[in-house]
Amino acid sequence: MTSSDTVHGAAGTPMLDVAGLRKVYQGEGRAVEAVRDLTFALADGELACLVGPSGCGKTTLLKCIAGLLRPTSGTVRLAGRGVTSPPPDMAVVFQEYGRSLFPWLTVHANVELPLKEKGLPKERRAELVTGALEAVGLADFAGSHPWQLSGGMQQRVAIARAIAYEPRVLLMDEPFAAVDAQTRADLEDLIRSLWKRFGMTVLFVTHDIDEAVYLGQRVLVLSSSPTVVQDDITVDLPDERDQLTTRSLPRFAELRTRVYAEIQSAKRGPAVAGTAGE
Amino acid sequence: MSAPEVTSARRAPALRLLTAAALRLWYLLALPAALILLWWWAGAVSGMYYLSSPDVIAATFAEVWFGERFLVDALPSVARLLGGFALAAVLGVALGVGLGLSPRLRALTEPVLEFLRAIPPPVLVPLLMLLAGVSTGMKLLVIVSGCIWPILLNTIEGVRAVDPVLADTCRCYGIGRRRRLTTLILRSASPQIMAGLRQALSIAIILMVISEMFASSSGLGFTIVQFQRSFAIPEMWTGIVLLGLIGFLLSVLFQLVEKRVLAWYNGVRAATRGE
Numbered sequence: 001m002t003s004s005d006t007v008h009g010a011a012g013t014p015m016l017d018v019a020g021l022r023k024v025y026q027g028e029g030r031a032v033e034a035v036r037d038l039t040f041a042l043a044d045g046e047l048a049c050l051v052g053p054s055g056c057g058k059t060t061l062l063k064c065i066a067g068l069l070r071p072t073s074g075t076v077r078l079a080g081r082g083v084t085s086p087p088p089d090m091a092v093v094f095q096e097y098g099r100s101l102f103p104w105l106t107v108h109a110n111v112e113l114p115l116k117e118k119g120l121p122k123e124r125r126a127e128l129v130t131g132a133l134e135a136v137g138l139a140d141f142a143g144s145h146p147w148q149l150s151g152g153m154q155q156r157v158a159i160a161r162a163i164a165y166e167p168r169v170l171l172m173d174e175p176f177a178a179v180d181a182q183t184r185a186d187l188e189d190l191i192r193s194l195w196k197r198f199g200m201t202v203l204f205v206t207h208d209i210d211e212a213v214y215l216g217q218r219v220l221v222l223s224s225s226p227t228v229v230q231d232d233i234t235v236d237l238p239d240e241r242d243q244l245t246t247r248s249l250p251r252f253a254e255l256r257t258r259v260y261a262e263i264q265s266a267k268r269g270p271a272v273a274g275t276a277g278e
Numbered sequence: 279m280s281a282p283e284v285t286s287a288r289r290a291p292a293l294r295l296l297t298a299a300a301l302r303l304w305y306l307l308a309l310p311a312a313l314i315l316l317w318w319w320a321g322a323v324s325g326m327y328y329l330s331s332p333d334v335i336a337a338t339f340a341e342v343w344f345g346e347r348f349l350v351d352a353l354p355s356v357a358r359l360l361g362g363f364a365l366a367a368v369l370g371v372a373l374g375v376g377l378g379l380s381p382r383l384r385a386l387t388e389p390v391l392e393f394l395r396a397i398p399p400p401v402l403v404p405l406l407m408l409l410a411g412v413s414t415g416m417k418l419l420v421i422v423s424g425c426i427w428p429i430l431l432n433t434i435e436g437v438r439a440v441d442p443v444l445a446d447t448c449r450c451y452g453i454g455r456r457r458r459l460t461t462l463i464l465r466s467a468s469p470q471i472m473a474g475l476r477q478a479l480s481i482a483i484i485l486m487v488i489s490e491m492f493a494s495s496s497g498l499g500f501t502i503v504q505f506q507r508s509f510a511i512p513e514m515w516t517g518i519v520l521l522g523l524i525g526f527l528l529s530v531l532f533q534l535v536e537k538r539v540l541a542w543y544n545g546v547r548a549a550t551r552g553e
Contacts (some may be wrong), residue, residue: 063446066450068446068449068450085449086449086450086451086452088452090450091450091451092446092447092450094443094446094447096443099441099443099444100443100444100446100447102444102461102462102465103542103543103545103546104465104468104542104543105461113451113453113457113461114451114452114453116457117451117452117453117454117457118452145542145545147542147545147546147549147550148545148549161451165451
């Protein structure tokens with residue numbers, strides 16, 4: 001029932017390699033095992049979605065991958081190199097757009113800040129910022145402050161900042177959970193088009209099954225906590241996706257049913273499918 | 279459409295502006311004028327010697343302060359006040375950032391800080407006189423010892439309240455220590471820092487006067503006490519009025535600075551209220 005043969009082991013080292021990841025939080029007198037044993041790999045340029053029941057440790061996992069949290073055991077490798085602190089080739093878009101942008105900086109300055117830290121010359125910075133803002137359709141708002149924009153626009157600023165950083169891997173932690181449905185559809189298409197244009201590897205964490213199937217080339221289904229990869233589904237939908245036609249394909253319905261069933265079984269029996277992924 | 283609306287729309291724009299300006303002036307001056315009149319009346323009715331009437335104070339004010347005394351007594355006082363305030367601001371923010379970032383340092387220093395904070399700064403004056411002599415240094419120390427606390431404590435709170443998502447964002451994008459301090463921590467804590475500075479400013483004025491009342495041969499506090507001891511009552515009143523004016527002016531200046539520094543904060547607040 002797995003599609004793990006699509007984990008492009010043959011095409012050289014994977015871009016993102018998560019092996020045996022485990023995270024235990026040491027509480028007072030008792031330990032909470034948030035993530036039990038996660039193993040998966042993303043090939044260069046792949047767009048994969050992670051879905052799982054709520055409270056399954058998605059954020060913990062993402063923080064471990066981003067180098068923000070030290071795993072109890074297991075490794076994360078980015079292009080072959082071990083991740084112990086936030087690597088320079090990785091950008092993260094957080095769910096809380098309102099709290100991840102600097103309210104005292106303009107949109108332009110927000111996007112530019114990481115590039116300044118990289119030590120890029122002024123002209124190159126201007127080029128990257130303008131390009132990224134144009135790519136997300138916010139070229140006219142460079143001088144605004146984040147709080148003058150709507151939620152969807154703020155999240156697009158955060159996406160522009162990630163793109164301008166020129167990462168090889170882009171992590172997104174439920175980035176559209178807090179925007180309205182219409183904005184969400186636009187942002188999904190934006191992610192697809194940016195991914196095609198810039199060719200980076202994208203790991204997209206979401207709790208929305210439809211979103212996962214619509215966006216990804218692959219959907220990784222997580223079990224409930226303590227978390228393991230329960231299933232790895234290849235999304236064999238046409239590459240050109242469209243909110244109307246793609247979502248009404250019979251195959252789309254099949255895939256979403258399958259993911260849904262997996263998540264339901266994940267909710268019922270925690271970690272019984274611990275070996276199902278491989 | 280109601281009748282008053284029509285007339286106000288038809289009125290000449292210049293006239294309307296004039297009316298608005300007059301209304302503003304009325305709001306600004308009505309209460310001060312009423313209070314001065316009340317004072318006048320109270321002075322006249324009671325015939326109290328110590329309650330000089332406003333016109334006498336106004337006339338004496340020009341006599342006392344428009345001249346050498348302004349340079350010898352008022353300006354140095356204000357300079358000490360600003361110097362002490364600036365010193366306390368730099369020290370308070372620097373220590374506050376250090377303590378705010380380190381829970382261990384905070385745990386270590388908290389009892390001591392609470393104790394030191396509880397000492398009323400004026401009682402330090404006799405001690406500081408012994409240590410630093412009757413000097414500018416002593417006066418600065420008195421001001422700093424009193425007005426550092428609101429700055430320090432507010433800075434600590436502000437630094438501790440830095441949003442964890444924003445801090446994670448900085449880490450992800452490899453923002454280094456210096457930029458982290460200037461772009462994230464100080465800016466993020468600036469609303470609390472400004473609140474601390476505002477409190478500190480009024481404390482600084484009080485302590486400036488007190489430090490000069492004890493042992494001094496010049497300054498505003500000294501001059502007021504001097505006038506009081508020589509029964510120069512209207513002169514004494516002018517000193518009090520001048521102190522009030524200085525405090526008022528400094529607070530207006532502070533508000534201007536604050537408005538600029540916290541423009542983003544007010545914007546965020548307005549945006550969240552509007553939703």
